[in-house]
Amino acid sequence: MKCTNTEAKAALRALFIGELEPERHARLREHAKTCAECREDYERLSRVESSLEKRVLPKGREALLEAQILQRVRASEQAAAPERRSFWDWWKVLLPAAAVAAVAMLVVVPRVRGPGDGEWQPRSGGVGSAFGVRAFCVSPEGKVQGEARPGGRLACAEGAAVQFSYTAPQGARLSVAAKSPSGEVLQFFPREGEAAPVTAGVDVPLAYSTPVQGGWLSAPMEVRARFTDEKGQVLGETEVTLTPAK
Amino acid sequence: MGRDPLGPSRDKWRVTAAERRCYVAGMEWEWDQNRLRRFRDGAPEVLGEVYRAHAEPLARALRAVAFRGRGFAHLQGALEVENTVLETFARAFEPRTRLAYDGVRPYAQFLMGIARNVVLEQSRSREVVAGLGPQDEGSVVNWELGAAAGDGGGVEQQLEDQEVEALLRSFKEALSPQERELFELRFTEGLAQESAAERVGLTRIQVRRREKGLKLRLLDFLQARGYLQGIQAKGWGFLKGRGEE
Numbered sequence: 001m002k003c004t005n006t007e008a009k010a011a012l013r014a015l016f017i018g019e020l021e022p023e024r025h026a027r028l029r030e031h032a033k034t035c036a037e038c039r040e041d042y043e044r045l046s047r048v049e050s051s052l053e054k055r056v057l058p059k060g061r062e063a064l065l066e067a068q069i070l071q072r073v074r075a076s077e078q079a080a081a082p083e084r085r086s087f088w089d090w091w092k093v094l095l096p097a098a099a100v101a102a103v104a105m106l107v108v109v110p111r112v113r114g115p116g117d118g119e120w121q122p123r124s125g126g127v128g129s130a131f132g133v134r135a136f137c138v139s140p141e142g143k144v145q146g147e148a149r150p151g152g153r154l155a156c157a158e159g160a161a162v163q164f165s166y167t168a169p170q171g172a173r174l175s176v177a178a179k180s181p182s183g184e185v186l187q188f189f190p191r192e193g194e195a196a197p198v199t200a201g202v203d204v205p206l207a208y209s210t211p212v213q214g215g216w217l218s219a220p221m222e223v224r225a226r227f228t229d230e231k232g233q234v235l236g237e238t239e240v241t242l243t244p245a246k
Numbered sequence: 247m248g249r250d251p252l253g254p255s256r257d258k259w260r261v262t263a264a265e266r267r268c269y270v271a272g273m274e275w276e277w278d279q280n281r282l283r284r285f286r287d288g289a290p291e292v293l294g295e296v297y298r299a300h301a302e303p304l305a306r307a308l309r310a311v312a313f314r315g316r317g318f319a320h321l322q323g324a325l326e327v328e329n330t331v332l333e334t335f336a337r338a339f340e341p342r343t344r345l346a347y348d349g350v351r352p353y354a355q356f357l358m359g360i361a362r363n364v365v366l367e368q369s370r371s372r373e374v375v376a377g378l379g380p381q382d383e384g385s386v387v388n389w390e391l392g393a394a395a396g397d398g399g400g401v402e403q404q405l406e407d408q409e410v411e412a413l414l415r416s417f418k419e420a421l422s423p424q425e426r427e428l429f430e431l432r433f434t435e436g437l438a439q440e441s442a443a444e445r446v447g448l449t450r451i452q453v454r455r456r457e458k459g460l461k462l463r464l465l466d467f468l469q470a471r472g473y474l475q476g477i478q479a480k481g482w483g484f485l486k487g488r489g490e491e
Contacts, residue, residue, distance in 0.1 A: 029328065050324075051407060056309050057331065
């Protein structure tokens with residue numbers, strides 16, 4: 001029987017050209033378990049990749065499985081230690097604390113910067129005075145289609161990719177994450193685990209972009225970037241809203 | 247005394263009693279106290295390193311087992327090998343299992359013990375589904391001996407491998423010298439995009455774009471010769487077509 005699952009066919013293609021995300025890879029493997037046609041295509045694709053790379057487990061698939069394994073490890077650890085719960089619980093604590101700190105700063109230092117200064121100036125040259133991230137929408141051809149400063153909005157279409165850059169006046173640990181409308185935490189940076197160390201710099205592109213694929217950007221989504229020091233103290237936070245482009 | 251479960255691939259795994267050092271695909275690392283502690287704590291970067299160092303040898307061992315024991319033929323397929331690799335590492339990285347690893351014996355051996363259980367469970371559930379009686383697991387394959395040798399493979403698989411290799415050779419011959427160099431660096435030698443970019447004098451972004459172009463051309467080439475025809479050839483039409491019949 002001919003398989004009509006076009007998503008599976010597209011996922012096979014994405015797998016071959018290295019653009020498949022771990023979640024879609026898992027769905028594809030689930031589908032292939034029960035679909036003889038897609039299973040055969042999956043096997044043939046693997047044969048080509050294995051032949052190319054002289055490996056039983058081609059590197060692309062190895063990386064996709066790694067992401068899924070670490071996801072399972074995280075899930076099992078969260079289940080075992082509910083007190084270490086979610087990223088969002090951190091915000092419940094940190095946001096009021098940051099608000100209090102911000103009010104205190106306003107009282108003590110009413111105006112440090114000039115009237116024309118923005119919150120963050122990543123392209124002003126030299127090491128900036130604040131932490132922050134900017135988001136860019138990059139077309140499949142590599143053309144920047146839009147950008148958003150902290151607090152701004154960025155529209156990005158399916159098929160394009162979201163790229164972040166950061167400014168940090170000193171080395172810090174950075175996490176960039178969002179909460180999807182369904183409540184799932186989407187982690188842009190690092191791909192896995194806790195905040196990752198970044199060096200000081202201005203407008204430094206993060207090592208990878210995130211393809212807008214599979215419908216994860218179907219509604220406006222607030223992406224929060226948080227810089228912390230080694231002790232977990234918050235050094236800076238910014239927010240960018242991603243929206244689907246029409 | 248049993249043979250090394252990794253067989254010939256052990257050449258890449260020189261583990262001395264003194265330093266427990268592993269050499270895998272050019273990556274050198276060892277189980278020192280700090281690494282072991284972080285592994286047991288579940289540090290994602292250490293789990294990732296351990297996974298990357300052992301995934302391919304495990305996949306090779308599983309493939310070799312597939313052609314040795316009559317209960318394990320399902321492991322001849324990529325999908326089953328991947329599922330088994332995933333399940334094995336998921337179990338190996340569970341908190342309690344991480345704590346059970348002592349950092350002294352080779353991790354590959356520890357992992358093979360888990361893989362063995364995973365495969366035997368798969369095999370048992372298949373037998374139950376097929377209405378077969380339980381096989382004598384000891385006689386099906388000796389895991390200490392069995393997961394050795396090369397990739398193995400039946401005649402049918404070998405013929406298909408040869409067909410694919412001939413197609414790939416033919417594709418490469420039609421590439422320009424620069425394209426061929428990039429193709430070899432990225433796909434055959436497995437160089438990272440950054441390193442390949444340095445070697446061919448391009449930026450990483452340029453390498454990424456050209457690489458994608460090469461893969462798409464290869465897909466077209468294979469499909470034109472009757473291979474991989476079930477894969478969507480162009481575009482992301484399924485997104486527009488959702489809900490349509």
